[in-house]
Amino acid sequence: MRTVDLIEKKRNGGQLTQQEIEWLIKGYTNDQIPDYQMSAFMMAVYFQDMTDEEITAMTLAMAHSGEVIDLSSIDGIKVDKHSTGGVGDTTTLILAPLVASVGVPVAKMSGRGLGYTGGTLDKLEAIPGFKIEVPEAEFIRLVNENQVAVIGQSGNLAPADKKLYALRDVTATVSSIPLIASSIMSKKIAAGADAIVLDVTTGEGAFMKNPEDARRLAKTMVRIGKLAKRQTMAVISDMSQPLGEAIGNSLEVVEAIETLQGNGPADLIEMCYVLGSQMVVLANKADSLEEARQLLEEALQSGRAFEKFKTMIASQGGDVSYIEAPEKLLTAQYEIPVLAKESGVVTKLVANELGIAAMMLGAGRRTKDDAIDYAVGLKLHKKIGDHVEAGEALVTIYSNTSNVAEVTALIEQNIEIGATVVEPPLIHEMITE
Numbered sequence: 001m002r003t004v005d006l007i008e009k010k011r012n013g014g015q016l017t018q019q020e021i022e023w024l025i026k027g028y029t030n031d032q033i034p035d036y037q038m039s040a041f042m043m044a045v046y047f048q049d050m051t052d053e054e055i056t057a058m059t060l061a062m063a064h065s066g067e068v069i070d071l072s073s074i075d076g077i078k079v080d081k082h083s084t085g086g087v088g089d090t091t092t093l094i095l096a097p098l099v100a101s102v103g104v105p106v107a108k109m110s111g112r113g114l115g116y117t118g119g120t121l122d123k124l125e126a127i128p129g130f131k132i133e134v135p136e137a138e139f140i141r142l143v144n145e146n147q148v149a150v151i152g153q154s155g156n157l158a159p160a161d162k163k164l165y166a167l168r169d170v171t172a173t174v175s176s177i178p179l180i181a182s183s184i185m186s187k188k189i190a191a192g193a194d195a196i197v198l199d200v201t202t203g204e205g206a207f208m209k210n211p212e213d214a215r216r217l218a219k220t221m222v223r224i225g226k227l228a229k230r231q232t233m234a235v236i237s238d239m240s241q242p243l244g245e246a247i248g249n250s251l252e253v254v255e256a257i258e259t260l261q262g263n264g265p266a267d268l269i270e271m272c273y274v275l276g277s278q279m280v281v282l283a284n285k286a287d288s289l290e291e292a293r294q295l296l297e298e299a300l301q302s303g304r305a306f307e308k309f310k311t312m313i314a315s316q317g318g319d320v321s322y323i324e325a326p327e328k329l330l331t332a333q334y335e336i337p338v339l340a341k342e343s344g345v346v347t348k349l350v351a352n353e354l355g356i357a358a359m360m361l362g363a364g365r366r367t368k369d370d371a372i373d374y375a376v377g378l379k380l381h382k383k384i385g386d387h388v389e390a391g392e393a394l395v396t397i398y399s400n401t402s403n404v405a406e407v408t409a410l411i412e413q414n415i416e417i418g419a420t421v422v423e424p425p426l427i428h429e430m431i432t433e
Contacts, residue, residue, distance in 0.1 A: 003027070003037045010044040018057040025061035029160040035167055042164070042173045050178040055220060056227040058178070062186035063228075065160035069109070069136065069192035074143050076105045077283040080193035081275060082184060084217070087205040087355040088242035092120045092150070093256035094264075094272045095279070097309035100148035101299040104283040107143045108150040109157070109191045117355070117364045118249045118372050121152055123256075126249040126329060126374035130318035148312050158186045177213070181220040185228070195231035195282035197275055198222070202428065203240030205351025211236065211428050218431040231282050234431040235274060238424045241349040241384050244268035248363040248377015250329040251398060257326045260306040267383070267426055273297070274427060332375040332398035338411050340388045347421040349384055350414035354395075357410045361399050376400055378411070385423040 001023050006016060016024075024041065027033040050058070071078050079099070083089050096106045110120035117123075121132045132152040134142070142149035161183050168174045168183075188196050198221055201207070202214035218234035225232025237243075244265045246255040258264050259272070273293050280292035299305045314320050322328050358364060362373035379396045382388050395411055397404050 003033050003041070007037065007041050007044055010041060010048055013048050015051055016054055016057075018053075021054060021057040022061045025058060025065060025160050029065045029163060038164070038167060039171045039173075042168060042171060042176070042179060045178055046173045046176045052220070052223045052227065055178045055182055056224050059182040059185045059189065059224050060228060062158050062160040062164070062182055063189040066156040066158055066190070067154050068190050069154070069157070071107050071140065071192035071194075073140055074105050074107055076103070077194045078105050078107050078192065079195045079197060079279040079283045080108065080188055080191060081197045081199065081279060082188055083199040084184070084201050084207055086201045086239035086243060087117075087351040087358075088244045088247045088252065089201075090123070090244055090246065090252040090256050090259075090268065091199070091272055091275060093123060093253065093309075094259050094268070095276050096148050096150055097260065097312055098272060098296055098299060098305040099276050099279050100146070100312075101305040101308040102280060102285060102295045103147065104280055104285055105143050106148045106150075107139065107192070108148075109153045110150055111153055117247060117252070117358055117377065118374075120150065122372055122374070123249045123252050124150060124318075126253050127313060127318045127322055130313060131316050134316065142315055146308070146311050146315055148308060149316065150312070151316075153187070153191070158190045161186050177217050177220055180207075180217060181224055185221055185224045188225075189228055189230065193230065195279075196225050197278045197282065198232065198234035199271075199275055200234050200236050200431075201239035202236060203238050203351065203424070204353075205242060205355060206239040215429065215431070218429075219433075222431050222433065233278055233282070235278065236428040236431065237271060237274075238426055238428060239351055240424045242351050242354060242380060243271060245380045245383070246377065247354060247358040247380070248361070248398060249372060249374040250331070251377040251379055254326045254329055257306075257309070257323060260300065260309050261303075262300055270426055330375070330398070332400055334397070334399045334402050334404075336397040336399060336402075336404055336408070337393040338395040338397065338408055340382075340390055340392050340394050340417060341412075342417055343388065343390045344417040344419060345421050346382045346384050346386050346388060346394075346415065347418040348414075348416035349380070353410060353414035354378060354380075357407045357414075360407050360410070361397070361404070373400060382415075385421055388417060
């Protein structure tokens with residue numbers, strides 16, 4: 001087999017066999033195929049697309065390019081959740097203990113974030129003492145005892161994806177749906193879950209800007225999951241404005257705590273109920289989404305979900321006093337309000353630009369080596385459809401510098417106030433087939 005022949009075959013619109021794809025992924029992972037040939041292959045995929053069978057073969061080859069986690073010693077059906085990303089996406093911090101509190105084992109491996117704010121791990125590390133590096137045997141013990149643990153991904157989890165992801169970034173092939181789908185699903189399959197719930201975001205703050213692209217990505221990943229013998233479904237959610245009210249690591253942890261105490265933003269609570277209900281049904285803990293939602297609502301309102309969160313934090317070394325008194329996490333030196341210049345209704349919040357404003361403060365990473373400032377970020381006081389009076393605070397900037405003129409200007413440019421508005425839907429569609 002020769003790499004150039006496989007490049008030519010795909011360039012001409014041909015369908016590669018499972019064996020050809022496995023050979024290609026293995027050769028590239030082992031440094032036997034150079035970057036320039038894999039770049040040519042990915043560009044061929046970008047223009048010629050792939051069939052579901054090809055994408056599944058590539059996903060499984062990537063998943064098995066390194067360690068595949070065996071979670072069979074954990075009792076019950078293990079359900080994983082993955083979001084394609086957005087601004088203010090705090091759902092994992094809430095969903096993990098919430099779903100675990102109704103008896104669904106949540107063995108979650110998460111990553112760090114590139115972009116507006118940190119990933120789930122960065123948010124958890126804002127809690128003093130919390131350990132994300134946990135040996136596999138300890139991880140399994142924690143899930144069996146507590147029904148929940150959230151740890152960092154193994155360094156050898158889907159190494160083919162790490163290499164391909166870096167190459168896509170510099171070859172203008174990031175937006176190829178087959179390559180996106182195989183990247184996401186290879187890590188989910190290698191992480192050992194029995195079932196997968198996907199949150200595919202669309203809108204200004206999402207990677208998929210329009211619902212049509214989001215729908216195609218969602219359907220592709222659901223088909224991959226099912227061909228790989230994993231129960232899989234997707235929710236297409238809106239990210240034209242930030243989810244919740246907090247953008248920034250400690251701010252999002254505080255918001256997660258408030259939500260688990262029943263006091264969170266309505267859109268964030270609803271998103272957790274929607275995603276959590278799907279996880280509960282896939283785990284066979286409820287016969288319908290309505291029954292699953294009732295279980296979750298009772299767990300939240302009774303305080304069981306919040307107690308489960310405290311158990312998770314304590315079991316991984318975190319200082320629970322910060323959970324019981326979350327204001328201790330808010331250590332930014334300056335809290336600077338951004339005031340409305342006119343009265344009216346908020347008609348637009350450009351999510352990605354607000355995310356960039358938070359990143360400028362130090363809440364996110366421009367490169368993987370950047371350090372994150374856990375304390376900084378934004379707190380939104382108004383969302384689309386809310387009435388605002390001139391002089392009222394739209395946003396509070398949490399900063400460790402008093403010089404926030406550039407950040408303030410960016411925020412003001414990306415919050416529009418008018419007379420009337422059509423509020424965007426939170427959920428666009430559910431994809432099960």
